[in-house]
Each structure stands twice: as structure tokens, then as C-alpha cells.
Amino acid sequence: MIEPHRGKEIPPDVERSMPPTRSERRFYGVLFAVSGATLLLELTLTRILDVILYSNLAYLIVSSAILGFGLAGLCVLIWPMPKVATERLVTGAAAAFAAAVLLLIPVLINSRASIDLLVDHPVKQLVHFGVLYLFLLAPFVASGFVISTVISRRADDIHRLYFWDLVGAGAGCLGIFVLPPLLGAGGTLLVIAAAGALAAMLAAPRAPSRYTGALAAIGLVACSVVAGRQIEFKNLVEKRGVSLVGAQRSEFSRWDPISKIDVLPGGVSFAKRIVYDGGSQSSGLYQFDGDLATLRRQYFDTLRAQSHYNSGKYIALAHWLKRDAATRALVIGSAGGQETLAALAWGAAHVDAVEMVCTVVSLTQHRYAAYIGRIFSDPRVAETCAEGRSFLQQSNRLYDVIQIHSNHTVSSLANGSGGAQPVYLQTVEAYEDYLSHLTPDGILQVNYFVFPRLLTTAAQAWNRLFPGNTFRSHLVITTGYGPMPTFLIKRSEWTPNEIDDIRRFLGPAFPDTRTYQIIYAPGQPEARNIPDPFFRVPLDESFARALPYDVRPPTDNWPFFRELRKNLQPLPENDTTDLVPRSTAEFLNASLRGHVPMERVHLYLLGGISLVASGIFLLVPLLWLRRRGLRSVGAAPTIIYFGCLGAGFIIVELVLMYKFVLLIGFPIYAMATVLFTLLVSAGIGSYLAESLARHLGRRAILIVGVFEVVALALIVTFPLLRDFTLGLSQATRIAFAAALIVPIGVPLGMPFPLGIAELHRRAPALIPWAWGVNGFMSVVGSLLAVVLSIAYGFNVALGAGLAIYAGAVASFFILARSPRADLQHSDAK
Numbered sequence: 095m096i097e098p099h100r101g102k103e104i105p106p107d108v109e110r111s112m113p114p115t116r117s118e119r120r121f122y123g124v125l126f127a128v129s130g131a132t133l134l135l136e137l138t139l140t141r142i143l144d145v146i147l148y149s150n151l152a153y154l155i156v157s158s159a160i161l162g163f164g165l166a167g168l169c170v171l172i173w174p175m176p177k178v179a180t181e182r183l184v185t186g187a188a189a190a191f192a193a194a195v196l197l198l199i200p201v202l203i204n205s206r207a208s209i210d211l212l213v214d215h216p217v218k219q220l221v222h223f224g225v226l227y228l229f230l231l232a233p234f235v236a237s238g239f240v241i242s243t244v245i246s247r248r249a250d251d252i253h254r255l256y257f258w259d260l261v262g263a264g265a266g267c268l269g270i271f272v273l274p275p276l277l278g279a280g281g282t283l284l285v286i287a288a289a290g291a292l293a294a295m296l297a298a299p300r301a302p303s304r305y306t307g308a309l310a311a312i313g314l315v316a317c318s319v320v321a322g323r324q325i326e327f328k329n330l331v332e333k334r335g336v337s338l339v340g341a342q343r344s345e346f347s348r349w350d351p352i353s354k355i356d357v358l359p360g361g362v363s364f365a366k367r368i369v370y371d372g373g374s375q376s377s378g379l380y381q382f383d384g385d386l387a388t389l390r391r392q393y394f395d396t397l398r399a400q401s402h403y404n405s406g407k408y409i410a411l412a413h414w415l416k417r418d419a420a421t422r423a424l425v426i427g428s429a430g431g432q433e434t435l436a437a438l439a440w441g442a443a444h445v446d447a448v449e450m451v452c453t454v455v456s457l458t459q460h461r462y463a464a465y466i467g468r469i470f471s472d473p474r475v476a477e478t479c480a481e482g483r484s485f486l487q488q489s490n491r492l493y494d495v496i497q498i499h500s501n502h503t504v505s506s507l508a509n510g511s512g513g514a515q516p517v518y519l520q521t522v523e524a525y526e527d528y529l530s531h532l533t534p535d536g537i538l539q540v541n542y543f544v545f546p547r548l549l550t551t552a553a554q555a556w557n558r559l560f561p562g563n564t565f566r567s568h569l570v571i572t573t574g575y576g577p578m579p580t581f582l583i584k585r586s587e588w589t590p591n592e593i594d595d596i597r598r599f600l601g602p603a604f605p606d607t608r609t610y611q612i613i614y615a616p617g618q619p620e621a622r623n624i625p626d627p628f629f630r631v632p633l634d635e636s637f638a639r640a641l642p643y644d645v646r647p648p649t650d651n652w653p654f655f656r657e658l659r660k661n662l663q664p665l666p667e668n669d670t671t672d673l674v675p676r677s678t679a680e681f682l683n684a685s686l687r688g689h690v691p692m693e694r695v696h697l698y699l700l701g702g703i704s705l706v707a708s709g710i711f712l713l714v715p716l717l718w719l720r721r722r723g724l725r726s727v728g729a730a731p732t733i734i735y736f737g738c739l740g741a742g743f744i745i746v747e748l749v750l751m752y753k754f755v756l757l758i759g760f761p762i763y764a765m766a767t768v769l770f771t772l773l774v775s776a777g778i779g780s781y782l783a784e785s786l787a788r789h790l791g792r793r794a795i796l797i798v799g800v801f802e803v804v805a806l807a808l809i810v811t812f813p814l815l816r817d818f819t820l821g822l823s824q825a826t827r828i829a830f831a832a833a834l835i836v837p838i839g840v841p842l843g844m845p846f847p848l849g850i851a852e853l854h855r856r857a858p859a860l861i862p863w864a865w866g867v868n869g870f871m872s873v874v875g876s877l878l879a880v881v882l883s884i885a886y887g888f889n890v891a892l893g894a895g896l897a898i899y900a901g902a903v904a905s906f907f908i909l910a911r912s913p914r915a916d917l918q919h920s921d922a923k
Contacts, residue, residue: 121244122258123296124184128191129259130266131289132159132237135195137270138282139230142202145279145354145372146330148209148692158227160872162234167242167866169235171859180247181299184240185307188297191236192290192310194229195283199325201229208331209692238869240293246861249854252847253784260777260843267769271762274349275453281322288314329372344369346461350453351762357457366465368430368454377429377454378405382467389439394604403435407599407606408574410436412495412539412582414599415592417441421494424448424531426482426519431458431466433497434475445475446491450760452479482519484759486527487820496528497539500578516653516752520548523650525555532585540581541574543681544658545613548581549628551647551655556583557631566621566629571613572600577677577684579613588616613675623672641673643682650756650816652887658682662689697880731909732860733867735849738902740868741875743842745895746805747772748879749888750835756816757834758827767828771835772842779843787848795848795906801841802896808834809889845902852910 139155175183207222245255273282288311295307326347345366346357356369357379366379380403382389393410395402404410413423413436420443425433428447437445447470449455455477459470470477478485482498498519518524520542528538542548549569556565567587574580582596593615600610612620627637628645638645642665643658658678664686665679685692751768758764779797786794808815815834819827846868853861875898882891 120296121180121184121248122254124188124293125241125244125255125258126262126265127289127293127296128188128237128240129262130269131191131195131286131293132234133263133266134269134273134282134289135159135233135237135286137267138274138279138286139198141270141274141349141354142279142327144374146202146205146327147207148331148374155230156873156876158230159234160869160876162231162236163238163241163869164866165231166235166238167862167864167869169239170242170246170862171866174246174859174862179299180243181297183243184297185294185299185303187236187239187243188290188294189307191233191240192287192294192314194233194236195287195290198229198233199280199283201226202327203325205330237290238865242862242865245850245865246858249850249858249861252850252854253780253782256780256843256847256850257777260773260780264770264773264777267773268766271351271766275351277318277322278325279327279349279354280325281318283325284314284318284322288312288318346457348453350451352451353453355451355453355457357462366462368457370451378432379430379458379462379466380404380432380435381465382435382469384467384469386438389435393436393439394606396605396607401606403439404432406575406608407604408541408572408580408610409433409499410440411572411580411596411599412497412537413437413440413442415537415595416494419494422446422491422533423495423497424486424491424493426485426496426498428458428470428477429454429499431469433499434477435466435469437495437497438469438472438474442495443474446485446489446493447475447477448480448482448485449477450479450481455479481759481761483524483527483756484824486531487759488822489531491531492533492536493531494533494536495539496532496536498528499541500543515656516755517648517655518650518653518755520551520655521648521650521653522551522555522558525552526558529555529559529583529585535584535586537585538581538583540583541578542581543578543656544678545571545579545581546624546628546643546645546675546678547647547655547658549624550633550645552581552583553629554631554633554647563629563631565631567616570596570615571624572596573610573613573677575608577680579677590617593618625672643674643678649887650813651889652883654884656693657884659691659693662686662691697877729860731905731912732853732857732864734905735902735909736846736864736868737871737874738898738905739845739849740871741878742895742898742902744872744875745879745882745891745898746838746842748876749883749892749895750838752883753812753888753892754831754835757812757819757831759824763824763828764831767831768835771832772839775836775839776843779840780847782840783844783847784851786844787851792852792907792910795845795903797841797844798899798903799841801838802899804837805892805896808838809892845899845906849906849909852906856909856912 136155136159143155205222205226207226208219211219241259245252245259248255269282269285273285277285291307291310291314295304295311298304298307344356344358346355348355353370353375354372356372358367358369360366360378365381368377368379370376382403389403393403394407401407409432413421413433417440420441421437422444423437423442424446425437426448428434428449431447434445434447449458458466459477463471469475525538532538540548549571552569553565556568557563568584570582570584570588570593572580572582584592593612596615597612598604600612612618614620614624627634630637633646641660642663643660645658648655659682664683665674667676667679667683669676669679690698747768750772751765754768755761755764758767783794783797786797790796819830822830850861850864853864878894879891882894
């Protein structure tokens with residue numbers, strides 16, 4: 095039962111004079127378990143939807159998680175059930191969370207939702223997506239009910255409660271790097287359900303319920319170990335570029351921390367397919383017997399209309415141009431080994447092969463090593479699991495060839511996946527790194543989409559390193575695979591003989607199933623294909639505005655290389671002005687369904703959910719409060735204050751994750767470092783907020799100023815900080831990044847408990863609503879973070895987060911001056 099003193103208002107000077115009871119301390123464990131399980135569930139479902147649908151639709155998870163939390167707060171506001179003991183409510187909600195997670199497994203396996211069928215069968219697919227969304231929403235409503243109930247009923251202990259909530263969430267985020275590789279995604283869901291059962295056990299008021307919860311938790315963990323890997327989530331859509339995974343049996347399958355990896359039998363006997371996230375990306379494993387001498391004679395052979403050792407002869411172009419020169423090569427994205435094999439075939443003396451997915455590195459070095467001729471065991475090859483730019487920044491070597499092949503298949507164009515994601519391998523600063531690591535006669539080969547933006551980006555980097563606008567004579571562009579050209583930059587000028595060599599390579603002398611040609615070469619007729627303004631640095635603004643697509647060079651502060659669309663009209667694919675290359679038009683048109691750009695679907699989704707949620711979380715509570723006769727004089731400052739905290743925190747969190755990729759290098763480590771450090775340090779801030787409030791009173795909210803100063807300093811000094819970390823080990827980089835985040839996280843953890851404590855004194859009935867508004871505005875904040883980052887860059891988005899927190903501070907003092915609300919409901923109808 096609820097202790098007698100808990101339902102009464104306690105003066106602020108004696109609010110913590112009574113230590114929490116043993117019964118209350120159980121709720122610390124409940125919040126830790128539920129918060130950790132909830133964040134791990136959010137991350138796990140995001141990974142699953144990356145595989146069975148498309149990565150941009152994984153935003154369904156973000157919206158359902160935050161919307162579910164908000165709905166739970168609204169339910170607690172409207173149906174507080176004061177006569178039901180907190181233990182019973184929390185136990186039931188935690189058990190419901192576990193059950194909802196378990197139900198998700200058959201729902202995800204048997205769902206028929208498909209974005210590809212939405213146009214032909216709109217009503218049927220909307221029903222399928224609606225059902226899927228409801229099941230995704232359910233566990234977050236249940237966990238939100240647990241947290242909202244505990245916080246609203248134990249608001250006088252909010253500082254400790256919020257501490258355990260945030261620390262639990264921080265611990266949960268680490269689980270995504272451990273559990274899926276060990277147990278698979280299905281096994282991870284079973285462990286999450288076990289955490290819900292554990293929370294129910296901790297909250298249960300009677301022994302039988304505790305025994306039941308403990309047995310359920312133990313049983314679910316045992317099932318995850320024994321059968322977790324047997325739970326398979328198949329594609330709900332057919333991702334082009336590879337066969338539908340659900341129609342084939344994988345030879346190998348593992349949930350790597352970065353991507354789910356499957357190995358499928360190839361279409362011909364000499365090739366297998368490495369499939370990333372169900373087909374969003376892919377790479378080939380080409381059968382090779384290890385005989386390099388014979389390979390030289392057969393490298394360009396085809397069998398059954400397919401290349402024998404590569405996905406296209408353009409893979410070998412730079413290495414062939416440097417043949418037998420004992421070159422040093424760097425391959426960024428070594429994957430199945432095509433580029434590495436090409437370098438060895440044409441006489442490289444040393445190859446640094448860098449691959450970011452460690453499971454793929456393991457496959458090529460062990461399970462499939464013999465199949466591909468043990469090329470990564472060759473003494474001339476050094477394979478590393480690392481991020482390309484991080485590896486390069488720590489290297490003092492110069493290379494004769496640096497090769498970067500696209501990390502997106504053609505299938506990702508049509509569905510728009512990754513359209514709004516940062517691409518740090520394609521920024522001005524990235525090209526400065528590449529060019530500064532080339533020998534005086536070295537070649538950079540890049541296969542990526544949209545060569546006009548490649549051109550403007552590389553031209554700006556070249557001009558920074560070698561002023562004088564001489565870039566034109568150092569560039570050759572040829573066709574590659576589909577809309578993905580081959581982009582060649584040479585530190586020295588291209589000679590007519592070298593260009594003739596390239597022309598011969600692209601011709602029938604070296605056979606392939608495709609037709610290749612030169613798009614641009616200096617001093618050649620093809621030079622007319624690209625107008626002069628594309629080469630000018632700085633880019634002429636009037637010329638850039640006149641183009642029907644965006645060619646502004648991406649930077650590390652604005653790394654959205656694939657954000658090219660200016661309008662919702664298809665581009666002409668047979669433009670005669672040379673301003674719209676066919677490959678660029680194909681790239682943009684591929685993801686346009688009618689007038690809906692698929693790369694922005696998640697933004698429309700978040701925007702629509704935000705509009706609907708605004709009515710649910712703002713209008714409904716106000717109407718309900720008015721009808722019930724509950725005074726709501728603090729409603730406006732409550733909305734503003736907790737809404738600002740929700741939007742501001744998610745903006746800061748997302749922008750820091752994006753920015754710290756450059757500082758840490760490995761994206762997955764950057765996400766883990768930012769999430770864990772920010773949440774745990776915010777939890778520490780929550781714990782310290784009580785003592786700070788006791789000494790400073792309401793002025794304690796001004797601690798937000800510390801965060802503002804530190805964040806502004808981070809914006810100004812970030813380029814210097816990035817350069818400072820060059821050459822440091824991975825562990826040192828992570829520790830350094832964490833040290834930078836702590837002074838941001840600690841003050842960020844204080845405003846929420848300070849606001850809840852103030853609301854507890856003013857209008858405790860509004861606490862569940864405050865929780866709901868905080869969650870709802872997190873949806874809006876995530877949308878703002880993406881939109882502002884894409885439109886203006888990360889620094890502006892982070893600046894918006896600072897401004898929102900400043901608004902929160904102002905609204906806090908308004909809330910603190912509000913008269914106390916009437917705590918009693920009237921019987922007025």
C-alpha cells in the first residue's frame with residue numbers, strides 16, 4: 095500500500111528528511127530494468143526493421159516508442175486509479191510489457207506489410223502497417239505506464255528515481271552490441287521480455303507473484319540461449335540487387351553490431367553473395383584458387399554472361415593503370431575482397447584492406463578464406479576492421495592507389511534508405527584526407543553516385559590543398575555500374591597516353607558484359623561534357639541555384655551527400671545541356687514514387703505523427719481538466735517547460751551522435767559512447783539536483799547555463815578537437831569523447847527532476863501529463879534535429895537545442911510563480 099505521507103504535500107525544506115523505505119527502494123530496480131529493456135527494445139526493433147523493411151522506415155520505432163510513452167502518461171493523468179496500490183499497477187504493467195514484447199515475435203515474422211505494394215494495394219497495406227504499428231506501440235505504452243506511475247506517485251523522490259531511469263537506459267543501450275551477436279535478434283527480444291518479468295517480480299507485493307516473475311525471467315533467458323538464434327525475421331519486401339532472403343536458405347547468418355550479415359549461394363557456381371541487412375547492401379565472394387599467375391590471364395574472362403572474379407572490370411581500373419609498379423594500395427570497404435584481389439592481380443606490393451563490419455572480416459579470413467583463395471592471408475595484405483577515415487587519419491603512409499567503392503547498392507536508391515543519413519566518406523574534409531595521403535603520382539578511385547557533387551566536393555578539397563583551380567587536369571570520369579560512375583583523381587596531371595590506356599581498358603580488348611565509356615577526360619573531346627562552372631571554386635551561387643538538383647559540396651558539419659532533391663518533379667534523363675547527367679537523373683528519379691520522395695518518407699511520417707500527437711497530448715488533457723473542474727493554472731508553463739526539455743534533449747543527443755563519429759571514428763562506438771555517457775551522466779546530474787536545489791532553491795535551474803557554455807565551446811573547437819585526436823588509439827578516443835560529454839550530460843539531467851519537484855508542489859495531478867508532453871515533444875525534437883541538420887548543418891541544429899533549453903529556463907520561473915492548483919476533482923459534469 096501507499097505510505098500515508100506519500101499522498102501529502104511536503105514542504106521543500108523537509109522533503110528529503112525521510113529516507114526512502116525498503117518498499118520504495120524496490121522501485122529503483124524496477125525503473126532500472128524497465129528503462130534498460132525499453133531502450134534495448136527500441137534499438138533492437140530498429141535493427142529488425144532495417145532488415146525486414148527499409149532503414150528509413152525504422153523511424154516507425156522512434157515514433158512508436160515516444161508516442162507510447164506519451165500515451166501512457168496521458169492514461170495515468172485521466173485514470174489515476176488512486177485506490178489501487180502502486181505495487182499492483184506497476185506489476186501488471188511490467189508483466190504486460192513482457193507479454194507485448196513476446197507477441198512482437200510472431201507479428202514481425204508473419205506481417206505482410208510492404209511499402210512496395212502500397213501503391214497497388216493501398217487499403218490492404220495501410221491495414222497491415224496499422225496492425226504492425228499497434229503491436230510496435232504496445233510494449234512502449236506498457237513500459238511508459240510503469241515509469242509514469244512510479245514518477246507521479248513517488249514524485250518527492252524524483253531525483254533518485256530519474257537517476258535509476260537514466261542509468262538503466264544507458265546500460266540498455268550497451269546491450270545492442272552484445273546480445274544480438276550472441277543470441278540473434280529473436281533471442282534479444284526474449285531477454286528483453288525477461289527484463290520485464292524481472293521488473294514485475296521486483297514490484298510484486300506478494301511472494302507468489304514474485305516467484306512467478308522470477309521463474310518467467312529465468313525461463314525466457316534459458317529460451318533465448320537455447321533457441322534465440324532459431325528465430326528468423328525474413329524480408330517483408332524484396333530488396334533489389336540480391337535475391338529475396340526469405341526465399342533462400344542462408345549458408346551463414348549473424349547479427350553483427352553494425353549489420354545483419356547473411357551469405358547466400360550465388361547465381362553462378364563461382365560466386366556467393368554477402369548480404370547486409372536483408373539486401374540493402376551486398377558484396378560478392380568470388381571463387382579463386384589462389385593462382386595469381388593464371389588469374390592475370392583470366393581476370394577479365396566471363397562465364398554465363400557474368401564476370402569471373404569481380405562485379406565489373408571497372409573494379410580493377412586504378413590497379414591496372416598501376417600494374418606491376420609494386421604499388422601500395424588502400425581499399426576502404428574491402429568487403430568480399432574484389433578490390434583486394436584486383437590489387438594483388440596487378441602487382442601491388444602492399445594492400446591495406448579496411449572493412450567496418452567485423453563479421454565480414456572474420457568470414458573472409460576464416461570460414462570463406464579457402465573459397466576466395468586466402469587473399470587476406472597473403473603476406474602483402476593487412477586487413478583491419480575499422481572505419482576508413484579513422485584508419486587514414488591515424489596513418490602516416492602514402493598510397494599509390496586509394497580505392498573507395500560505394501556502400502549502397504542500387505536497391506537502396508529505389509527505397510530511399512539512407513537518403514537523409516550522413517556520409518562522412520564523401521565530404522570536402524574527407525577528400526582532403528584522401529588527397530593528402532596519395533603519392534605524387536597516386537590515384538584516388540571512387541565509385542559513388544552523382545558525379546557532379548563528387549566533382550564540386552573534390553574540387554573544393556583540391557583547391558584547399560593546391561590553390562589555383564588546377565583540378566580540371568587531374569580528373570577522369572568514366573561510366574561504372576548503372577548510375578554509379580568511376581571517379582579518378584590523380585595527384586599529377588593525366589597524360590594523353592594514360593587517357594588512351596583508359597580508353598583501351600574500357601573497350602572490347604578487356605571483355606565484360608557491360609559497355610563502358612569515358613564521361614570526362616582533360617584535353618579530350620569528352621571534356622565538353624562537363625561545363626566549366628562545375629569546376630569553379632568557390633561554386634558560383636547563381637549557377638548552383640539554376641540547377642534542378644543540389645551540388646553544394648558536403649562538409650563534416652553538413653555531410654548529407656545524397657540530399658540532392660530540390661523539388662518533387664522527375665528530372666529529364668535525356669538532358670541536352672550537360673547540366674543534368676543521365677546518371678544523376680536516374681539516381682534522383684529512382685526513389686521518386688509519384689510525387690513522394692522515398693528518402694523523405696520518414697520525415698513525413700514523423701511530421702504526421704507530431705500533428706496527430708499534438709491533439710492527443712495538448713488538447714485532450716486541457717479539455718479533460720476543464721470538464722473535471724481541476725484547476726490548470728500551471729498548464730501553459732508545464733507544456734512549455736517539459737516540451738522544451740523533451741525536444742531539446744533529443745536534439746542534443748542526435749547531433750552529438752552524428753558529430754562524434756568523426757572524433758571516435760567507428761560509428762557504432764560513437765553511438766554507444768554518446769548514448770551511454772550522456773544518459774549515465776544525466777542520471778548523475780539528476781541525483782545531484784536535489785542537493786543543488788536545497789542550497790540554491792529555484793536558481794538551481796540556472797545550471798543549464800553550464801551546458802550552454804560547454805556546448806558552444808564544443809561547436810567552436812570541434813575541428814581542433816578532431817585534429818587533436820589524430821593518431822590516438824581507439825580506446826583513448828572513446829575516453830576523450832566521454833570526457834567531453836560528461837560536462838554536457840550532468841547539467842542536462844537536472845532540469846527534469848527539478849521541474850517534477852516544482853510541479854509536485856504546485857499541481858501534482860499534472861505530473862503524468864508532463865511526462866506525456868516530454869515524450870511527445872521528443873518526436874518533434876527528432877524531426878527538428880533532422881530537418882535543421884539537413885537544411886543548415888549540425889552546428890545550427892545544436893544551436894537550436896541550446897535556444898530551446900534557454901526557453902525551458904524562462905518557463906521554469908513562470909511555473910514556479912504559478913499559484914498552487916486545486917488538488918481535488920469536483921463532481922461537476
